[in-house]
Amino acid sequence: MRPLIGLVGVFVLAAAAIAGEISPSERKSGYDFMARETRAMQDDDTANPGMLWVLEGTTLWTRATGAAGRACADCHGDARASMKGVAARYPAFDAAKGRPVNLEQRINACRVDRQQASPLAYESRELLALSAFVARQSRGMPIAATIDDRTRPFLEAGGATYERRQGQLNLACSQCHDTNWGRQLAGNVIPQAHPTGYPLYRLEWQSLGSLQRRLRGCLTGIRAEPYEYGAPELVDLELYLMWRARGMPMDAPAVRP
Amino acid sequence: MASALINVPARAKRGEIIEIKTLISHVMETGFRRTQVGAVIPRNIIRRFVCTYNGTEVFSADLHPAISANPFFVFSTVATESGTLAFTWTGDNGFSVTESATITVE
Numbered sequence: 374m375r376p377l378i379g380l381v382g383v384f385v386l387a388a389a390a391i392a393g394e395i396s397p398s399e400r401k402s403g404y405d406f407m408a409r410e411t412r413a414m415q416d417d418d419t420a421n422p423g424m425l426w427v428l429e430g431t432t433l434w435t436r437a438t439g440a441a442g443r444a445c446a447d448c449h450g451d452a453r454a455s456m457k458g459v460a461a462r463y464p465a466f467d468a469a470k471g472r473p474v475n476l477e478q479r480i481n482a483c484r485v486d487r488q489q490a491s492p493l494a495y496e497s498r499e500l501l502a503l504s505a506f507v508a509r510q511s512r513g514m515p516i517a518a519t520i521d522d523r524t525r526p527f528l529e530a531g532g533a534t535y536e537r538r539q540g541q542l543n544l545a546c547s548q549c550h551d552t553n554w555g556r557q558l559a560g561n562v563i564p565q566a567h568p569t570g571y572p573l574y575r576l577e578w579q580s581l582g583s584l585q586r587r588l589r590g591c592l593t594g595i596r597a598e599p600y601e602y603g604a605p606e607l608v609d610l611e612l613y614l615m616w617r618a619r620g621m622p623m624d625a626p627a628v629r630p
Numbered sequence: 631m632a633s634a635l636i637n638v639p640a641r642a643k644r645g646e647i648i649e650i651k652t653l654i655s656h657v658m659e660t661g662f663r664r665t666q667v668g669a670v671i672p673r674n675i676i677r678r679f680v681c682t683y684n685g686t687e688v689f690s691a692d693l694h695p696a697i698s699a700n701p702f703f704v705f706s707t708v709a710t711e712s713g714t715l716a717f718t719w720t721g722d723n724g725f726s727v728t729e730s731a732t733i734t735v736e
Contacts, residue, residue, distance in 0.1 A: 417651075419637035422700040425655045428635065579658075579699035 394617070395551060395565055402621060403564040403629050406555075411576070415628035423505060423574040423626025426498075426581045430506025433499060439490025445503070448487060452510055460508035461516050461623050464612045466523045473527050473612050476504050477583060478603060495602035501581045505572050508625035515622060516569065518615040531613030534606055540597030546610075561630070567618035568611065570627020581626065584611055636717060638731040642709035650681065650689075653702045654719055654727065660695040676701060676721035684713035693721070709735045 404412060414420045434452055437444045449455040464473040467482070474482065480503050481492035493500035520528055535546045549558070550566035557563070571584040578586075585607050589599035600606045633655040642648050654676070661673025673695065681689040688707045716730045 419635055419651045419653060420702060420704075422653060422655075422702070424635055425633065425653065425700060576698075 395554070397620065400567065400618070400621060401554075401565055402567050402569045402624065404570070404624060404627065406562045406564050407628075407630060411628055411630055415570075415624070421574065421626065421628055423572070423581055423628065426502045426505040426572070427509045427626060429498070429502035430504075430509075433503055434506060439484065439488035441487065441489045443488050445483070452506065456507045456510040458511050458514045458517075460504075460511040460625065461514045462518060464608050464615065465519060466521075472605065473524055473608055475585075475608050475611050476507060477585075478608070480504060480507070496583060496586055501572050501583065504583065505581060505626045508572060508623065511623045512625060513622050515620045516615055516618050518612060518619065520616055524612065527609045528612050528616055530606075531609035531611070531616075534610050535613050535617075540592065540595035542595045544595045546591070566614060567621055568614045569618060569621050570624045570629070573625065573627040573629050575629050577630065584614075634717070634719070634727060634729045636729055636731050638715055638733055640732075641734040641736060644709060644711075644735050646709045647706050648709050648733070649704060649706050650715065651702070651704045652679075652681075652717055652729075653700060655700055656719070656721070656725070658693075658695075658697055658699045658701065662695065674722045674725075676719050676725060678720050679703060680718045681705070681707075682716045682718075683707060684711065688715075709733065711735050 404415065407415075414422075418424050433445070435444050435446045437447070446452070460476055463476040463479065465479070466472070467474040467479070469482075477495065477500055480500065484490045485492055493503075518524075538545045538548075546566065549563050554563050554565045568584050568587075571587070572581050574581050575587075585602055588607055588610060589602075592599040635651075635653040637651040639648050656676050657674060658676065659671055659674040661670070661675075663671045665671060675695055675697070676693045679689075679691045679693065679701070680687060689703075689705045691703065693701060712733060712735045714730050714732050716728060718726070718728045720726045
């Protein structure tokens with residue numbers, strides 16, 4: 374066991390020397406690491422299982438709900454125009470909450486405030502359907518989370534979480550996704566962690582899932598206690614990841630292995 | 631909910647081989663998994679898929695527990711005449727979904 378520990382030590386030192394942000398020319402979406410067959414599944418709207426949720430979202434968009442008896446479409450109209458590029462800007466600052474909120478929280482805020490309906494549970498079929506439908510309208514558009522004086526502290530907090538070692542394995546996000554991307558972790562290639570396609574259909578999940586589900590999975594993987602769905606730490610991390618992926622095209626709903 | 635996506639060419643030439651794609655939303659629970667307290671999660675799968683072309687069966691499949699969630703089928707048939715392609719999925723717990731698509735053959 375001892376030689377192995379020594380090897381890991383050398384490796385970590387070498388890794389620290391080249392740590393840092395990935396240059397724009399080297400940035401790759403998870404799509405670029407996938408097998409040809411999985412890419413084909415994502416590219417064909419009739420084969421991409423994420424489109425089942427988008428289809429359901431299309432129905433929910435025009436369905437009146439809550440005490441107000443309003444549908445999303447009653448305020449926002451045709452989503453193809455009104456929601457174009459919206460998902461690419463989230464998490465966005467919410468003046469009422471005084472902090473950034475992600476797309477799922479925005480949808481739920483709309484449900485509670487405007488439709489007077491109960492908020493949807495995280496990872497529920499309806500919330501995934503609505504967020505997939507909204508995110509679909511941004512396909513191909515560059516990621517552009519707004520960073521200004523109001524959001525900068527949260528971006529910095531997210532960045533700090535990204536760089537902080539956590540869990541029993543004592544690993545930071547950056548150690549895999551900045552320093553060792555492209556290398557193997559068991560049978561899988563480590564991607565660069567650019568959230569271009571959320572919510573996405575993960576073959577391992579056999580379902581659509583949000584970015585927070587993915588982040589919680591990563592935290593469990595490094596044997597840290599995952600933050601609850603909707604926790605400010607996760608939203609800050611989402612903001613940091615979107616900023617880190619700025620300019621990359623959205624491909625939601627994506628398919629990932 | 632609208633649970634199936636079907637892709638059939640809207641028009642085709644007589645005698646042409648057409649490709650048909652179907653995707654349906656289903657959990658395909660195997661019946662082999664257990665909950666955290668050890669109780670078996672009952673099997674819930676689609677057992678059969680049938681496609682008929684103007685009433686004649688052109689494709690069918692039996693499904694088994696090892697098939698993944700949201701089964702996707704791609705198959706082909708010969709465009710013989712204008713009409714309706716009907717797709718039926720049946721399975722456990724009385725699951726039954728029927729969708730149809732029309733095709734114009736010139």
